[in-house]
Each structure stands twice: as structure tokens, then as C-alpha cells.
Amino acid sequence: MxxxxxxxxxxxxxxxxxxxxxxxxxxxxxxxxxxxxxxxxxxxxxxxxxxxxxxxxxxxxxxxxxxxxxxxxxxxxxxxxxxxxxxxxxxxxxxxxxxxxxxxxxxxxxxxxxxxxxxxxxxxxxxxxxxxxxxxxxxxxxxxxxxxxxxxxxxxxxxFDAASPIILGESINKDIAFLASRYGRGEAAYLNCPMDREQYLLFWRELCNAQQAELKDFERENATFFEACLPIEELARRGEDTMRFGPLKPVGLVDPRFPHKKYYAVVQLRPEDKEGQLWNMVGFQTNLRWGEQKRVFRLIPGLENAEFVRFGVMHxxxxxxxxxxxxxxxxxxxxxxxxxxxxxxxxxxxxxxxxxxxxxxxxxxxxxxxxxxxxxxxxxxxxxxxxxxxxxxxxxxxxxxxxxxxxxxxxxxxxxxxxxxxxxxxxxxxxxxxxxxxxxxxxxxxxxxxxxx
Ligand SMILES: Cc1cc2nc3c(=O)[nH]c(=O)nc-3n(C[C@H](O)[C@H](O)[C@H](O)COP(=O)(O)OP(=O)(O)OC[C@H]3O[C@@H](n4cnc5c(N)ncnc54)[C@H](O)[C@@H]3O)c2cc1C
Incomplete structure (x- = not known):
């Protein structure tokens, strides 16, 4: 050779x-x-x-x-x-x-x-x-x-690819999303999409009922990977509050515009690039159909017009x-x-x-x-x-x-x-x-x- x-x-x-x-x-x-x-x-x-x-x-x-x-x-x-x-x-x-x-x-x-x-x-x-x-x-x-x-x-x-969706930064509503890191650690690197109780419950219900993509046979064989890296919809189905105590927990996130406000849940977005043009939805690895991702994730305040550069996948x-x-x-x-x-x-x-x-x-x-x-x-x-x-x-x-x-x-x-x-x-x-x-x-x-x- x-x-x-x-x-x-x-x-x-x-x-x-x-x-x-x-x-x-x-x-x-x-x-x-x-x-x-x-x-x-x-x-x-x-x-x-x-x-x-x-x-x-x-x-x-x-x-x-x-x-x-x-x-x-x-x-x-x-x-x-x-x-x-x-x-x-x-x-x-x-x-x-x-x-x-x-x-x-x-x-x-x-x-x-x-x-x-x-x-x-x-x-x-x-x-x-x-x-x-x-x-x-x-x-x-x-x-x-x-x-x-x-x-x-x-x-x-x-x-295995268990990836969260990536969103174009300019399509995120910055009047709603705020920059902050949990407990103010390091620089304010994350964009945070805050939710009140009503918004969270609507999102949770839609997520629980959203349609999943079919796994191919050879992917089903590897489905044990899912336990280590649970899809967000699976987490949602485990109970109304599971996401709020997991990736959507609001604790330690202070909105600099309203420092005393307590949010019910917060979706965090992590920058994918140095320029902040691309944002990754933290903990949102998912096996939902792409159309469903667009519909359900756009219910998150600040993401109502989100443009998805890449949808979440698990395969x-x-x-x-x-x-x-x-x-x-x-x-x-x-x-x-x-x-x-x-x-x-x-x-x-x-x-x-x-x-x-x-x-x-x-x-x-x-x-x-x-x-x-x-x-x-x-x-x-x-x-x-x-x-x-x-x-x-x-x-x-x-x-x-x-x-x-x-x-x-x-x-x-x-x-x-x-x-x-x-x-x-x-x-x-x-x-x-x-x-x-x-x-x-x-x-x-x-x-x-x-x-x-
Ligand atoms: C199920 C599935 C569906 C996809 N659907 C799409 C789609 O619709 N649109 C899209 O843009 N992308 C799709 N992709 C992604 C797609 O795989 C890539 O876009 C593209 O095929 C990657 O090209 P590649 O040359 O890297 O790999 P491949 O096209 O997979 O080529 C790799 C080649 O290497 C050969 N090979 C592997 N191991 C060895 C070895 N040890 N010795 C010799 N030969 C070997 C394989 O037989 C294969 O021919 C899909 C991927 C998968 C798995």
C-alpha cells in the first residue's frame, strides 16, 4: 500500500x-x-x-x-x-x-x-x-x-451522534434572551431563554407529544447509548418537573435587566463559534422529526423565529x-x-x-x-x-x-x-x-x- x-x-x-x-x-x-x-x-x-x-x-x-x-x-x-x-x-x-x-x-x-x-x-x-x-x-x-x-x-x-440543534445567532430574539453564566462564573458566555410557568407547561406538553424520527435497525441496536445521553423529549416524558431540575434549571442565572426576577425555567444556549454567530441548545439532544423540532423549540421564548443551522440528531x-x-x-x-x-x-x-x-x-x-x-x-x-x-x-x-x-x-x-x-x-x-x-x-x-x- x-x-x-x-x-x-x-x-x-x-x-x-x-x-x-x-x-x-x-x-x-x-x-x-x-x-x-x-x-x-x-x-x-x-x-x-x-x-x-x-x-x-x-x-x-x-x-x-x-x-x-x-x-x-x-x-x-x-x-x-x-x-x-x-x-x-x-x-x-x-x-x-x-x-x-x-x-x-x-x-x-x-x-x-x-x-x-x-x-x-x-x-x-x-x-x-x-x-x-x-x-x-x-x-x-x-x-x-x-x-x-x-x-x-x-x-x-x-x-454515535447525539447532537443538539444549532441556531443562527441573528435569529434569536435578544430582547428576551439574556447573557449570563450560572452563578456569574467566568464571563457571561451563555444566552438564556427564560420561561414563566405557563410558557414552560405549554412547551413541556408539546414536547411530550411531539413526533419522533424512526430509528433504523442498526441504530436501534445501539439504543443503549440513549441512557447516557438522554433525548430531551425522553427527559420531558419522565415528569413535569424533570427538565426544570435538569438542563432547564433556572437557579444561579441572574437576568442583568431584572436582577430580582425568578424564572420558572431557563433554556441555555452555548456559543459554537468565537464570533457568536451560532448557538447550541444545551442538553437538547433529540430524536424528534426535524419539522417537530422547529415547531416545538420555537415555543421557547426568544426562539420564536429561530433558524436552525443544524437540527438535533441521534444516530x-x-x-x-x-x-x-x-x-x-x-x-x-x-x-x-x-x-x-x-x-x-x-x-x-x-x-x-x-x-x-x-x-x-x-x-x-x-x-x-x-x-x-x-x-x-x-x-x-x-x-x-x-x-x-x-x-x-x-x-x-x-x-x-x-x-x-x-x-x-x-x-x-x-x-x-x-x-x-x-x-x-x-x-x-x-x-x-x-x-x-x-x-x-x-x-x-x-x-x-x-x-x-
Ligand atoms: C443512514 C444515513 C442517511 C444519510 N442521509 C443523508 C442525506 O440524505 N443527505 C446528506 O447530505 N447526507 C446524508 N447522510 C450523511 C452521509 O453519510 C454523508 O453526507 C456522505 O455519504 C458522507 O460521505 P463519505 O464519503 O464521508 O462517506 P460514505 O459515502 O459513507 O462513504 C464511505 C465509504 O467507505 C466504505 N468503507 C467503510 N469502511 C471501509 C473499510 N474498512 N475498507 C474499505 N471501505 C470502507 C463504505 O463502504 C463507503 O462506500 C446520511 C448518512 C447515513 C448514515
């Missing part, structure tokens, strides 16, 4: 993109995909880049985070987005594809590339030599997952603690010849996996060519996403989809949201163009130097 070629493990969206970018740079690559010999619990075919659930890569317009990332990837020469564009089906404003045609075409493209060797084999250990890209996704086979756990340290590989999802383990080049801190990408590093969603695959593949090829690996500008969606996953607070790290809340704020304030998002996209694409020209992207084989006779 070593020598002059690069090894990519996992032929999903990330691994397929990575392998293609390496081959395109003129470097031989061996791509290992265990399907169809060994299946995952969610895939159905033996094709590369199979879309496990929806056939949509998300909204297309540039004022949507997914649309901006599609466009960045087009400009970077992504093979996956190119084939998606070719196999698109009508889907309103979204980039949706004929999933069978899409995966078949990518499989043929990869398998027929002269520099790519496709091996249908489960990889059980992390190759110790050579340049390696890990792209085995949220359902990484168990033996390799255990090896990864040994390599990274037990606590740095998660097997099997193997992912690394990227802030602890990875550099913004997607290299492991402790072994620079080892890269990881895709859902395995805690980016969420199809397009994000392609983006990570592009970066890991390109950087793997660059180090083979003795070029410095790339760190993308944070003003691009790709750069912001990789920056987020490699610099977030490692104690609470959970996967993150592309969204505008992770981009650095604009120099000037724009009130209208669509205009602001278009301004973000304009800045991102202009910085990307500069970056592409500065680094000659995508990487192609070195041109032969003409030697004068």
Missing part, C-alpha cells in the same frame, strides 16, 4: 473525489472500497459514491450555503459535482440527481482512469507507510474503526474529534502523511464530504510533489467548514453542515438576509478565484520542461 502511489480508503463521495484529484495531478492512486463484498447497513449497491438517502445535494442558488459550496467545487474542478450536474433531475431549486446513473458514471470514470487502481477490499488496519487518505464515512467498518480508536486515543472517535455516526486531531490541511497532527475527510471528520452532508475529499486528495498529491499543503481562505465556504471542524471547541465537537454562520462577518453590515448571503457568496467566489490563480488549481501533472538542444 505504499511506494509511489497514494492509498485512499473508502469509495464514497469523499474518497471518490480524493482519488480523482490525486490521479488528475498525475499520481497513481489505489482506491479501496469494501462494497459489494462487505456492505454497510445503509448502502445498497456496489457503486462508488452511492447516495445513502436523499438524491439531493441541496439548494443551488448562491445565497444558500450548499449552492455556494457547489459553485466553489465546480470552479475547483470537482469530478463529483461535474457528474452530478450531468445527471441532474428536476428538483425545484436543488441539485438533485438520478442516483443510479450518477453513481454508475462515477464508478466507470474512476475504474477506467489509467492511474487509479480500484480494489474491492475491506481495509482492516491503517497502512503504516506512504501517503494515505481515510474516507470511510459515518459507517466505517468496525475493525478499522477500532484501529482508528487505538491510533487517535479512545475518546477521540465517536460512534450511528462514526466521526473523529477533528479539532483535537487534524490540521486545517486535513492532515493528522501526529502523522502528516495521513489525511482524513468526509463525514468521518465531522463535516455533514453530501456536498461537504465532496469538499473534504477534494482538499484531502489535492493536499495528499501536493505533499507527494513536495508542495506545501493548502489551507483555504476562511471566507470561502470550503475554507470556513474545514476551519470550523479543525478549530471548534473539542469538548463539545459535533458534525457541522455548510452554513453562512461559520463565515467571518462582512466588513459592512447588511440588514437584508438574502442580500447579505449574496454578499458572502460574492466575497467567497472572489477570494476563491484569487486562491485558484495563486496556486494553479486544480493540480495537474507537472508540465515537462522544454530542454533546448
Amino acid at each position: 505504499s511506494g509511489e502511489s497514494i492509498t485512499v480508503i473508502g469509495g464514497g463521495l469523499a474518497g471518490t473525489e480524493a482519488a480523482w484529484q490525486i490521479a488528475r495531478a498525475g499520481i497513481p492512486v489505489t482506491l479501496y472500497e469494501m462494497r459489494p463484498v462487505t456492505q454497510t447497513p445503509a448502502h445498497h449497491s456496489g457503486d462508488l459514491a452511492e447516495l445513502v438517502c436523499s438524491n439531493s445535494f441541496g439548494a443551488e442558488s448562491l445565497d444558500r450555503a450548499s449552492g455556494l459550496l457547489h459553485e466553489e467545487l465546480r470552479r475547483l474542478g470537482s469530478i463529483v459535482i461535474q457528474v452530478a450536474d450531468k445527471n441532474r433531475v428536476p428538483a425545484g431549486g436543488a441539485l438533485a440527481v438520478d442516483r443510479v446513473m450518477f453513481s454508475k458514471e462515477l464508478t466507470e470514470t474512476i475504474a477506467s482512469h489509467p492511474l487509479i487502481t480500484l480494489k474491492r477490499e475491506e481495509v482492516k488496519t491503517i497502512p503504516s507507510n506512504g501517503v494515505v487518505v481515510l474516507a470511510t464515512g459515518p459507517l466505517t467498518a468496525n475493525t478499522l474503526a477500532r484501529e482508528l480508536q487505538k491510533f487517535t486515543g479512545m475518546e477521540y472517535l465517536n460512534f 450511528k455516526n462514526i466521526f473523529l474529534n477533528a479539532p483535537k486531531l487534524l490540521l486545517p490541511t486535513l492532515q493528522f497532527k501526529r502523522r502528516h502523511t495521513l489525511f482524513a475527510c468526509g463525514q468521518l471528520v465531522g463535516t455533514e452532508g453530501y456536498t461537504a464530504a465532496v469538499a473534504g475529499g477534494w482538499l484531502a486528495g489535492t493536499n495528499a498529491a501536493r505533499i507527494m510533489r513536495s508542495l506545501p499543503p493548502l489551507v483555504f481562505p476562511k471566507t470561502t465556504m470550503l475554507g470556513a467548514l474545514i476551519d470550523y471542524i479543525t478549530t471548534a471547541d473539542s469538548r463539545h465537537f459535533q458534525p457541522m453542515p455548510p452554513n453562512f454562520g461559520i463565515l467571518p462577518p462582512l466588513d459592512t453590515k447588511i440588514r437584508s438576509k438574502p442580500q447579505r448571503y449574496r454578499a458572502y457568496a460574492h466575497r467567497a467566489l472572489s477570494h476563491l478565484e484569487d486562491f485558484i490563480s495563486a496556486h494553479g488549481l486544480p493540480l495537474t501533472p507537472p508540465s515537462r520542461v522544454a530542454i533546448n538542444p
